[in-house]
Amino acid sequence: MHDFRSCDAAPSKSNVLMQSGKGTFPWCVRAGTALVDGFVEVKFKPISGREDQAGGLVWRWKDGDHYYVARANALENNVSLYYTERGSRRTLMYVDAPVPSGVWHTLRVEFAGRRIGVALDGKSYIDVVDDHIAGTGAVGVWTKADSVTAFDDFAYGAARP
Numbered sequence: 192m193h194d195f196r197s198c199d200a201a202p203s204k205s206n207v208l209m210q211s212g213k214g215t216f217p218w219c220v221r222a223g224t225a226l227v228d229g230f231v232e233v234k235f236k237p238i239s240g241r242e243d244q245a246g247g248l249v250w251r252w253k254d255g256d257h258y259y260v261a262r263a264n265a266l267e268n269n270v271s272l273y274y275t276e277r278g279s280r281r282t283l284m285y286v287d288a289p290v291p292s293g294v295w296h297t298l299r300v301e302f303a304g305r306r307i308g309v310a311l312d313g314k315s316y317i318d319v320v321d322d323h324i325a326g327t328g329a330v331g332v333w334t335k336a337d338s339v340t341a342f343d344d345f346a347y348g349a350a351r352p
Contacts, residue, residue, distance in 0.1 A: 216280070216333065216334075216335055217333070217334050217335075218249060218255070218331055218332065218333045218334075219331050219332050219333075219342075220249065220252050220329045220330070220331035221329055221330055221331050221345070221347065222329070223329075224328075224329040224330050224347065225327040225328065225329065226250065226251075226327060226328065226329075226330060226347065226348075226349055227251075227326060227327050227349075228302060228303040228304065228349065228350035229250075229301075229302065229303075229330075229347060229348050229349040229350045230299060230300065230301045230302070230346075230347060230348055230350070231248045231249075231250050231299070231300050231330040231331075231345075231346070231347040232248070232297065232298065232299040232300070232344075232345070232346045232347070233246070233248055233297070233298055233332055233342050233343070233344065233345045233346070234295050234296065234297050234342070234343040234344045235263070235295070235296055235298060235332075235340055235341065235342050235343070236293070236294065236295045236296070236340065236341040236343075237263075237264075237265035237290065237292045237293070237296075237338065237339075237340050238292065238293065238339040238340060238341060239292070239337075239338075239339045240266070240336065240337040240338040240339055240340075241337055242266075242335075242336040242337045242338075243264060243266060243334070243335045243336040243337060243338045244264060244265035244266045244292050244338050244339075244340070245262045245263065245264045245265070245266075245334050245335045245336075245338045245340065246262065246263055246296065246298060246332070246334060246338075246340045246342065247260050247261060247262030247263070247298070247332065247333035247334055247335070248260065248261050248262075248298055248299075248300050248330070248331070248332060248333065249329075249330060249331045249332070249333045250300060250302055250328060250329075250330045250347075251302070251324040251325070251326070251327070251328035252328040252329040252330065252331060253324070253328055255278070256275065256276070256277055256278040257275060257276055257277070257324060258274075258275050258324060258328060259272070259273070259274050259275075259300075259302070259307065259323075259324050260272075260273045260274075260275065260280070260333050261273075261298065261300045261307075261309040261317070262298075262333065262334070262335070263288065263290045263296060263298050263311050264290060265290045265291060265292035266292075267290075268287060268288060268289055268290050269285050269286060269287050269288055269290070270285075270286050270288045270290075270298075270309055270311050270316040270317060271283075271284065271285045271286070272284045272307065272309055272317050272319065274321065274323040274324055276323060276324070281323075283319060283321055284317050284319060286316045286317055288311050288314075288316050290311070295343070296311060296312050297310075297311070297312055297313065298310075298311055299311075301350075303350050305320045305321060305322045306318070306319075306320055307319050307320075307321060330347045331345075332345060
């Protein structure tokens with residue numbers, strides 16, 4: 192876990208994390224998870240930040256230098272998909288999407304084999320095929336820079352056969 196703290200700002204108060212706004216790419220990964228194919232989902236509320244107001248999800252997490260991340264950004268009004276290899280974050284896709292700050296949103300990623308789908312508030316924005324990060328990995332939440340972001344109702348699961 193990197194630089195997260197609890198907050199009382201959401202419906203599931205005992206399950207909320209809030210990023211303090213300090214860190215390059217703060218993340219919090221669920222220990223003991225090892226999914227190849229499945230989904231990861233979270234409610235997030237971008238609260239403030241001058242450089243960024245982002246909420247994101249990670250999956251196929253090997254370590255802090257190897258993972259996928261999908262994020263929604265209130266300052267840029269977009270959803271984006273990245274992969275991180277050897278600590279370097281690479282863009283796969285950006286898509287314009289309404290992400291008002293101060294509002295709770297639901298971000299969901301479904302991944303199976305090489306296919307990755309990203310939805311925001313129930314609407315699909317990204318559907319791509321990519322093979323940069325393969326095999327099992329952990330899942331978690333992610334944000335960037337000076338984002339102060341609250342996270343609630345984190346959920347994940349394996350793909351159904």
